[in-house]
Amino acid sequence: MNNPALPELSALRQAARWRRAEVIFWLLPLAAYFAFPSKLVLLSQMAITALFALSLDLILGYAGIISLGHVAFFGVGAYAAGLLARHGYADPLLGLAVAGALAAIVGYLSSFLVLRGGDLTRLMATLGVAMMLFEAANQLGAYTGGVDGLQGVVMRPLLGQFAFDLYGRTAYGYSLTVLFALFWLARRLVHSPFGLSLRGIRQNARRMPALGVPVRARLVAVYSLAAAYAGVAGALLTQTTQFVSLDVLAFPRSAELLLIVVLGGAGCLYGALIGTIVFMSAHHFLAGINPQFWPFWLGAVLVLVVLFARDGLIGLGRRWAAPATEKR
Amino acid sequence: MGSAGYGKTMSTVLETHGLGKTFAGFVAVQDLHLGVEEGARHALIGPNGAGKTTLINLLSGFLEPTSGEVFLAGENITRLAQHKRVKRGLVRTFQLHELFADFTVLESLTLAVSERLGLGWRCWRAVGAHSAALAEAAALLAELQLADVADEKTRTLSYGKQRLLEIALALAARPRVLLLDEPAAGVPTSESRELYAAIARLPRSVAVLLIEHDMDLVFRFADRISVLAGGALIAEGSPRAIAKDPRVREVYLGPDYAASNV
Secondary structure (H helix, E strand, O other): OOOOOOOOHHHHHHOOOOOHHHHHHHHHHHHHHHHOHHHHHHHHHHHHHHHHHHHHHHHHHHOOOOOOOOHHHHHHHHHHHHHHHHOOOOOHHHHHHHHHHHHHHHHHHHHHHHOOOOHHHHHHHHHHHHHHHHHHHHHOHHHHOHHHOEOOOOOOOEOOOEOOOOOOHHHHHHHHHHHHHHHHHHHHHHHOHHHHHHHHHHHHOOOHHHHOOOHHHHHHHHHHHHHHHHHHHHHHHHHHHOOEOHHHHOHHHHHHHHHHHHHHOOOOOHHHHHHHHHHHHHHHHHHHHOHHHHHHHHHHHHHHHHHHOOOHHHHHHHHHHOOOOOOO | OOOOOOOOOOOEEEEEEEEEEEEOOEEEEEEEEEEEEOOOEEEEEOOOOOOHHHHHHHHHOOOOOOEEEEEEOOEEOOOOOHHHHHHOOEEEOOOOOOOOOOOEHHHHHHHHHHHHOOOOOOOOOOHHHOHHHHHHHHHHHHHOOOHHHOOOEHHHOOHHHHHHHHHHHHHHOOOOEEEEEOOOOOOOHHHHHHHHHHHHOOOOOOEEEEEOOOHHHHHHHOOEEEEEEOOEEEEEEOHHHHHHOHHHHHHHHOOOOOHHHO
């Protein structure tokens, strides 16, 4: 094969380069550590939710799998980390690894139920799997604490060095580092040939087998991987709050997550992160002003986004910036 | 003509034995014995509803047959998944709207080439770092006159360019047998010539089975023609023989079709 070094190829070659805006974006959470030292608990929760949202974006934004039950894997990870710590395996990183692996296994097994049929089938199947896990955790109170939650989760210091402190410094540094590491991996993945094939599946799954693509196997793989991400997020929540409540498996968390990804913009990773920041900041401030009215504004924003900015805040930003910068 | 002799010649690369497909009582294809020779330029003609596209769907694995079998180079592929047939060199195009609207032309082609090169599971290095895939995609761009629209989104392409991309995607899979489902349907004449020029440039190692309604194109392109009507094969032979065949003239070409066109 000859190699006509066409200039057109440059766009694809540079697609995976880190841009300046990305570097600045990732300096923000570092700045936040110094700017809001009294809000580190909230910031940790944001980092954890962002990781969870990233996980949903991998399947929804890239592979086109819509899920209302992504909380299932978050909950599996949360309980796995909590139970491990309660049984003497209190090393945080070990907990993360086991929680992620376990969630991946549950994701792999449930993928065969979930990846059938169209969007509605998937919506209902994912919801159903999450409901079953919720009720199982509720009924197995002897192990999970049931509605009282799993208490007495005590973690060892991170890497044997950093104890989890009351101010949440270790928790924030830990959550942020894990978020960044997994974001970096996801970013590599979405720019790889595997990631390209996922985007192809989302756009036209019927066409993909005719290109030689084993569509189902690809979807199973990304679904399992996203489950692992969600499991790690759940484990982080358990380890940094030292408690597991039954609501880690509850429906509102799934719905909220879907909302975050749609608000931020699905299918570009940063949408999940920005959606999380905006959603949780708004929640924090608006609920502080008037707790009863928060869901009203939430609903209004959701309707506006779906009607007028289907590609979310990221899409809005891109369209604003479009005349100035080159569009892909 | 008929089906006698098929399955016995060494050079038959794709063949069907008694292939049939019924949709809720409607017989779309029945008891079909068809053979495509190695390197053939084989056209499939017949009136609308004759079962031509259904046949392509059965051959490519897009649909499962109700009865009969499909063989590729002697291997029974009747129950083989679509993507595995593609890996074995049996590749199809689609008639309408089966592209990737939000991908650029280059992205679409790189996707297709990456899959053929077996890179589809690679998730570490960026697409742009796989030089072999990019080089091959670039070669396809040049070959099908798509280089000037390489970075344009598929949804913004002219219809003719979309049809060229459809063929480029199939070629990216390096077919041994290429099934073309009305590649030029709806394309203005000027552009359809470009399209057929690209098809004509295919190496003779590729067998082509073509559905086409434009009889001028068929008779210029094909060295063998099969005629379907009502889901059954009613005639098969050289273009000259088909043009003279009274049954074909009756059901499809019409009594006035001038044999001098051949």
